[in-house]
Structure formats: structure tokens, C-alpha cells
Amino acid sequence: MADRVGIEVSVALSDAVKQANVDVIAAYPITPQTHIVEHLAELVANGELDAAYIPVESEHSAMSACLGSAATGARTFTATAGQGLELMHEVLYVASSMRLPVVMAVANRALSSPLSVWGDHSDVMAVRDTGWIQIFTENGQEVVDHVFCAFRIAEDNKVLLPVMIHLDGFNLSHVIEPITFPAQSKVDKFLPPNKYPLPLHPDKPVTMGDFAPPIIYTEAKWAQEVNLRASKEIIIKCWQEFANIFGRQYSPVESYHSEKAKVLLLTMGSFSETAMTAIDKMRGEGKDVGLVRLRLWRPFPFDELRRAVENAETLIVLDRALSFGGPGGPVCSEVKAALYGQAKKPKVVSFVAGIGGRDISPSDFEEIINKGIAISEKGSPNEFEIYGVRE
Amino acid sequence: MAKREPKSEGEMTWRDLEIGAIVTEPGNASRYKTGDWRSQRPTYDFKKCIKCALCQIFCPEGCIFQNDDGNFEADMYYCKGCGICARECPTGVITMVEEEE
Numbered sequence: 273m274a275d276r277v278g279i280e281v282s283v284a285l286s287d288a289v290k291q292a293n294v295d296v297i298a299a300y301p302i303t304p305q306t307h308i309v310e311h312l313a314e315l316v317a318n319g320e321l322d323a324a325y326i327p328v329e330s331e332h333s334a335m336s337a338c339l340g341s342a343a344t345g346a347r348t349f350t351a352t353a354g355q356g357l358e359l360m361h362e363v364l365y366v367a368s369s370m371r372l373p374v375v376m377a378v379a380n381r382a383l384s385s386p387l388s389v390w391g392d393h394s395d396v397m398a399v400r401d402t403g404w405i406q407i408f409t410e411n412g413q414e415v416v417d418h419v420f421c422a423f424r425i426a427e428d429n430k431v432l433l434p435v436m437i438h439l440d441g442f443n444l445s446h447v448i449e450p451i452t453f454p455a456q457s458k459v460d461k462f463l464p465p466n467k468y469p470l471p472l473h474p475d476k477p478v479t480m481g482d483f484a485p486p487i488i489y490t491e492a493k494w495a496q497e498v499n500l501r502a503s504k505e506i507i508i509k510c511w512q513e514f515a516n517i518f519g520r521q522y523s524p525v526e527s528y529h530s531e532k533a534k535v536l537l538l539t540m541g542s543f544s545e546t547a548m549t550a551i552d553k554m555r556g557e558g559k560d561v562g563l564v565r566l567r568l569w570r571p572f573p574f575d576e577l578r579r580a581v582e583n584a585e586t587l588i589v590l591d592r593a594l595s596f597g598g599p600g601g602p603v604c605s606e607v608k609a610a611l612y613g614q615a616k617k618p619k620v621v622s623f624v625a626g627i628g629g630r631d632i633s634p635s636d637f638e639e640i641i642n643k644g645i646a647i648s649e650k651g652s653p654n655e656f657e658i659y660g661v662r663e
Numbered sequence: 664m665a666k667r668e669p670k671s672e673g674e675m676t677w678r679d680l681e682i683g684a685i686v687t688e689p690g691n692a693s694r695y696k697t698g699d700w701r702s703q704r705p706t707y708d709f710k711k712c713i714k715c716a717l718c719q720i721f722c723p724e725g726c727i728f729q730n731d732d733g734n735f736e737a738d739m740y741y742c743k744g745c746g747i748c749a750r751e752c753p754t755g756v757i758t759m760v761e762e763e764e
Contacts, residue, residue, distance in 0.1 A: 371683035479686035
């Protein structure tokens with residue numbers, strides 16, 4: 273199965289979940305995640321995937337069922353998007369706090385109201401602080417690769433945290449792309465069986481999600497924080513080993529012509545590939561611009577980000593979500609926080625664009641970069657700029 | 664949540680917790696002294712006791728036991744002083760008094 277095949281990314285993702293030999297899937301369909309869970313249900317119903325598929329009544333139940341499943345040591349997968357992710361909200365905290373290695377694909381979608389089934393990152397930003405490891409993907413191959421990486425990272429006994437794989441709704445979830453599926457033997461080598469250290473078992477009873485009075489809650493939360501931060505090194509190691517076996521290398525912060533560029537654009541997700549087209553064109557015209565892509569959203573890669581932008585004069589951060597009444601796009605405010613104490617840092621300009629599925633074309637990116645350069649030179653009365661809004 | 668006995672919760676650091684603050688010792692809630700919550704305590708006039716066991720049945724803590732004399736009495740390590748036993752006793756054996764300790 274090492275040939276490239278043309279396949280819808282959602283279907284490819286499901287096939288990768290099958291290759292990952294998942295034990296339990298509990299999911300509720302929601303646009304634009306639907307094709308993922310439909311195809312998984314089909315694989316289970318056809319006997320092609322030996323797993324339990326739990327058709328639950330809501331996303332809150334989906335994540336709750338995933339907790340129970342992961343707590344027994346079963347390899348557990350779910351997927352959701354937008355409103356579904358919000359309905360899971362409280363259970364997301366429980367998954368990370370109980371250190372259960374659930375893997376979830378999120379086909380990123382805007383939040384209501386007005387109702388929008390199209391893509392942006394408002395669903396992600398609302399679950400930013402839930403303690404999950406969060407990784408952004410840019411194309412179908414990265415989605416497939418990250419199914420294997422996500423399980424390996426989540427189930428690593430030094431990590432034991434749930435992982436979200438973010439893929440942009442429609443722009444990535446529904447497109448047909450050429451994908452290389454790895455040989456099953458290579459997947460099995462890269463992804464050993466799940467060995468959760470303290471599973472629910474009648475022979476060795478444990479209590480999970482216990483009551484914690486004020487005397488111990490702080491210690492429990494700090495243990496969780498230390499663990500999530502420490503997971504970065506293991507994520508990086510996992511990506512290195514993935515590269516050794518499969519030949520594709522991933523990093524917390526990835527660059528595109530950015531090493532010496534004076535002006536940098538920072539993006540997350542599938543729009544990064546459109547931005548590359550704009551960067552190519554502008555560089556062809558002699559403009560000193562580059563691109564930085566944030567792949568690892570949580571734990572936030574502070575050192576890698578600082579190194580990636582330290583030589584630039586201007587950093588334009590593109591957010592696909594609004595932090596209402598706040599300091600600007602949520603990614604930009606974190607980037608600013610990461611750079612605040614640095615002696616050498618670029619001027620940071622915040623743009624919000626591409627919300628509710630509105631496209632950002634290569635020419636839009638050019639305009640965003642040009643406006644960003646002008647703002648960094650002259651300043652702006654605004655905390656952030658919203659691009660393309662009709663006044 | 665004890666991992667390494669005999670550390671009390673107040674002595675434990677974040678490193679002492681199991682992953683996800685999982686409790687690996689079943690039944691350790693029996694060490695939890697809920698008697699500390701009490702603001703009233705039951706007192707008894709056992710002469711009136713007809714050994715009906717209603718107090719034991721109604722006790723939400725499950726901490727009322729029959730003593731060697733056949734009378735029913737709360738285990739003060741766990742008794743929260745809710746007073747349900749005093750309310751339910753049909754012969755008025757139990758009177759709640761302010762806890763002064």
C-alpha cells in the first residue's frame with residue numbers, strides 16, 4: 273500500500289485510523305467531520321476494522337464514552353468539529369486531567385451564531401486551555417501521518433495525554449489529495465500496542481477523577497502542567513523517529529524562506545500552503561518575505577518560535593478566530609506574550625481573516641503582508657486589523 | 664490519594680501523585696474523618712431504646728452500630744452530626760447537643 277492514491281482527506285484519515293488498529297470509536301456526526309465517522313462506521317460494519325463503534329447521542333457522550341474506553345487501556349478515537357467540540361468542552365478537561373490518551377480529529381469549523389458550517393479556528397481557540405496536545409495539519413498527507421504520530425505521542429507512558437489533530441473543515445477535510453499510505457508493517461513498528469499503566473481492571477481497582485480538596489488540587493494541576501510542557505520533547509522525538517521510518521519531517525514551528533527574511537507571516541493550518549504561493553510570488557519580485565507556520569499549538573513551542581522570528585523586523589500574525597473584546601487574534605496575543613521579554617524581537621502586527629469559511633487567496637495574502645509592513649512602519653490605532661470586511 | 668504512605672495529603676508534593684491523580688489504594692476513604700464536620704453530637708438515653716434499628720437504617724453515613732449492650736450508637740470518627748437519627752427515633756432516645764470541642 274505504498275503507492276500514492278487520490279482520496280478524500282476525511283476518508284484517508286479514517287483509513288489511517290484503521291491502520292492504527294484502533295479498539296474503540298465513539299463519535300457523533302457533525303459537518304464537516306461527517307465523512308470521517310461515516311467511513312469509520314462503514315469499516316467497522318463491513319468487518320474491515322475490528323473495533324467497537326459506539327453511536328452516541330451527543331458529543332458530550334462521545335467524549336465521555338472515550339474516557340471510559342481509554343481508561344481500560346483500549347486505543348480510542350473520536351472526531352468532531354465546531355459546535356460538537358464545544359458540547360464536549362467540560363469532558364475535554366477530564367480527559368487531559370485523568371491523563372487518558374484519546375486521539376481526536378477536529379475538522380475545524382466556525383461557531384454559531386449566525387450558523388456557519390464552514391471553516392475557521394474559533395472552535396480550537398475555545399478549547400485552547402483544556403490541557404490537550406494540539407497539532408495543526410496543512411494537507412492530507414500530514415493528516416494521515418499525524419494519526420500515527422498522535423497515538424504514539426498520546427500513549428507514550430511519559431506523556432499519557434489526549435491529542436487533537438486539527439484539520440481545516442472543507443478546505444482540508446473534503447478535498448481529494450494524493451496520499452501515500454505506509455505499509456502496515458511499518459505502522460506496526462512505529463506504533464506499538466497501547467500499554468496504559470493503570471487501567472481499570474477488577475483485579476487491581478483504581479479510582480479515577482477522584483475528589484480533591486483544596487489541600488491537594490494545586491498539586492494535581494501542577495503535575496498536569498509540568499507533564500504537558502514536558503511532552504514537547506517527546507513530540508519532537510516522535511517526529512524524528514517518524515522521519516527516520518517514513519521520510520517526512522515535522523517540527524513544532526516550521527519555516528518557509530524565513531531564515532533571513534525581514535518580514536515574516538505566521539499562519540496555522542491549511543491556509544499556510546496558499547500563503548506559500550504568495551510568498552513565492554513576492555520573493556520572485558525581490559521582496560524580502562518569509563513564512564513561519566505554527567504546527568504545535570499546545571504545548572506552545574516558546575523557544576522554537578522565538579528562534580524562528582528573532583532575526584525578522586516585522587512579524588504579521590494571521591488569526592482565523594476573534595477574541596471578542598480582547599487584545600487581537602488569540603494566536604497573535606500568545607505570540608506577543610512569547611516575545612515580550614526578548615531583547616531581540618520583531619514588531620508584531622495582528623490580522624484576523626478567513627473566518628466562517630471565507631477564502632484567503634494568494635493575492636489576499638500579498639495584500640495582508642503589504643498592509644502589515646505599512647502598519648509596522650506607521651503604527652495603527654487598532655489592536656488588530658480585520659481583513660476584507662466590507663465597511 | 665496517598666501513593667507513599669504514611670504521607671498525609673498536606674505533606675504530599677505534586678511528584679507524589681500518581682498519573683492523573685489516580686487513587687491506587689481501594690477503600691482509603693475509610694480513613695477520612697468526616698466526624699470533623701460535626702457541629703452537633705448525638706447523646707443517648709438508652710433506657711428508652713426499643714432496639715428497632717430505625718436510626719441505623721436512616722443514618723446517611725452508615726456509621727451507627729449496635730454495641731455490646733444491644734444499643735445503637737454512632738461511630739464518632741464518621742458521625743457528621745446531621746441529626747437524622749434523633750429525628751427518626753420513635754421513642755426519643757437521641758438528643759442532639761452542641762459540639763463544644
